[in-house]
Amino acid sequence: MTHMDFDALVALLARIFIANGASAGVADILARNCAGAERDGAMSHGLFRMPGYVSTLHSGWVDGRAEPVVEDAGASFLRVDAANGFTQPALAAVAPIAIEKARATGACVVAIRRSHHFAALWPDVEPFAEAGLVAIAMVDSMAVVVPPGARRPVYGTNPLAFAAPREGGRIMVFDQAVSLLAHGDVQIAAREGHVLPEGAGVDAAGQPTRDAQAVLDGGALLPFGGHKGAAIAMMIEIMAAALTGGNYSHEVDWSAHPGAQTPCTGQCLILIDPARGGSGAGFAARVEQLVDALRAAGQERMPGDRRFAARAKAVRDGVPVSAEMLARLEALLTS
Ligand code: NDP
Ligand code: PYC
Structure with a gap:
């Protein structure tokens, strides 16, 4: 795990957005947003989302240069x-x-x-x-x-x-x-093999399930x-x-x-x-x-307390980024 300076992380993400078709202005705004989520410990909408942004830009579904x-x-x-x-x-x-x-x-x-x-x-x-x-x-x-x-x-x-x-x-x-859970958290749970809380979702047959993959494979959230x-x-x-x-x-x-x-x-x-x-x-x-x-x-x-505490810590120590995530981000520069 390295601890990255927030501005350095924003600069890396902006380069990824630009390399994949976004304008400089759009890239800066999205990079700040995504790095900010990671800094604040909002993992379901932080660096985890970068491959999704890139594949969407490549798909032609979104205009990364829109005015x-x-x-x-x-x-x-x-x-x-x-x-x-x-x-x-x-x-x-x-x-x-x-x-x-x-x-x-x-x-x-x-x-x-x-x-x-x-x-x-x-x-x-x-x-x-x-x-x-x-x-x-x-x-x-x-x-x-x-x-x-x-x-x-x-x-x-x-x-x-x-x-x-x-x-x-x-x-x-x-x-x-x-x-009950954001879709991003279900994706993370499926990837990391975590069981969902009771009442989070149903499987493709509409039956309650705590299996994240079953929710993603034709099931739904509640x-x-x-x-x-x-x-x-x-x-x-x-x-x-x-x-x-x-x-x-x-x-x-x-x-x-x-x-x-x-x-x-x-x-x-x-x-x-x-x-x-x-x-x-x-x-x-x-x-x-x-x-x-209260x-x-x-x-x-x-x-907000948890988020503000994570932000204060990251401002002091840098944003924690794993070596695996850093490698994944660097690969997006040339995807
Ligand atoms: P959470 O359930 O993690 O948190 C919801 C809110 O409750 C936060 O403000 C959180 O504060 C607060 N909170 C959590 N636990 C406690 C507690 N024990 N006591 C008091 N307050 C608490 O969020 P979700 O999983 O519902 O959403 C996660 C993110 O996903 C959000 O940022 C949301 O915007 C995003 N999202 C985006 C979508 C999109 O379409 N773009 C769709 C769905 C979700 P704190 O932040 O301090 O933990
Ligand atoms: O986590 O539910 C989610 C979500 C949907 C769109 C962006 N995030």
């Missing part, structure tokens, strides 16, 4: 056509305008369509909370989650991320899939919390696809592009200026009071 088009849709509404590119460059293009609108009007909805999201969602919300706004993001993905009572998957693993300012420049953030998680999955399909003009998870069809792995769907982002609410400038203090109440009640770990 997003931002459309003004009202005082508090922005649309973005990601032009069959990745979501993060589209978000980067619209973010400054969205912040401006949220500050000017109290809120802003951003509807991104024709966009590929293959990453963790927290990087899409954290910067807005750091800028003093509340941010909620939703993305639909590919149909691998079976609704209660249904015979086949319809929903994606559809992540939902939330971030809000806390006192002292800190933020409160959570980021979670609607399935939403967390049964019908309650399924309702959140439905909301995310409506907000990230119907509202944005993107694909539903069940409409993603990459069959003509062998090697494609990045779902082309949509993302909805909602920004709120918390100073407009009833707590006014006291919003961050009110968030802190909730955290205090801690007093015995909850020691807040969402």
Whole structure:
């Protein structure tokens, strides 16, 4: 295991993206995102994803050089056509305008369509909370989650991320899939031979299974919390696809592009200026009071705590990367 300087890791990943057809701008954004996930210990969306990005670029399914088009849709509404590119460059293009609108009007909805999201969602919300706004993001993905009572998957693993300012420049953030496990974690479990937790998935015959490979071989994932998680999955399909003009998870069809792995769907982002609410400038203090109440009640770990601790350690010691992973990454420079 070596410990890589974060910027050196970003530079290596950017070279891989460029070597496989991405523009320099897209490469830098995706490299920072992917290295950031690894740095924060979000392994299901860190370096593990690089071969998937590369095979998708080679398949012609995604445009690694796409130029997003931002459309003004009202005082508090922005649309973005990601032009069959990745979501993060589209978000980067619209973010400054969205912040401006949220500050000017109290809120802003951003509807991104024709966009590929293959990453963790927290990087899409954290910067807005750091800028003093509340941010909620939703993305639909590919149909691998079976609704209660249904015979086949319809929903994606559809992540939902939330971030809000806390006192002292800190933020409160959570980021979670609607399935009990993210698809990436099932792939990792299959590769490493781990058994899935109870209630994570079903096999091709629709029977409950803890076998990760059975879920991948024609089985499906289950939403967390049964019908309650399924309702959140439905909301995310409506907000990230119907509202944005993107694909539903069940409409993603990459069959003509062998090697494609990045779902082309949509993302909805909602920004709120918390100073407009009833707590006014006291919003961050009110968030802190909730955290205090949770801690007093015995909850020691807040969402984001593990990620922030991993980040602080990596900033100090470097990002741990195994020799095997480094060799795999270097091979992607010439794939
Ligand atoms: P996890 O279940 O690992 O974590 C979900 C959230 O709960 C995190 O905010 C986490 O904080 C927090 N958390 C975890 N354990 C505790 C605990 N004991 N007490 C308090 N808080 C806790 O995430 P998922 O497996 O659902 O998702 C993993 C990643 O996969 C996400 O980043 C998601 O965006 C991504 N994903 C992306 C998809 C896409 O289409 N692009 C699709 C599906 C998932 P912390 O981070 O600090 O652990
Ligand atoms: O881990 O479920 C997942 C996922 C889907 C798309 C990107 N990540």
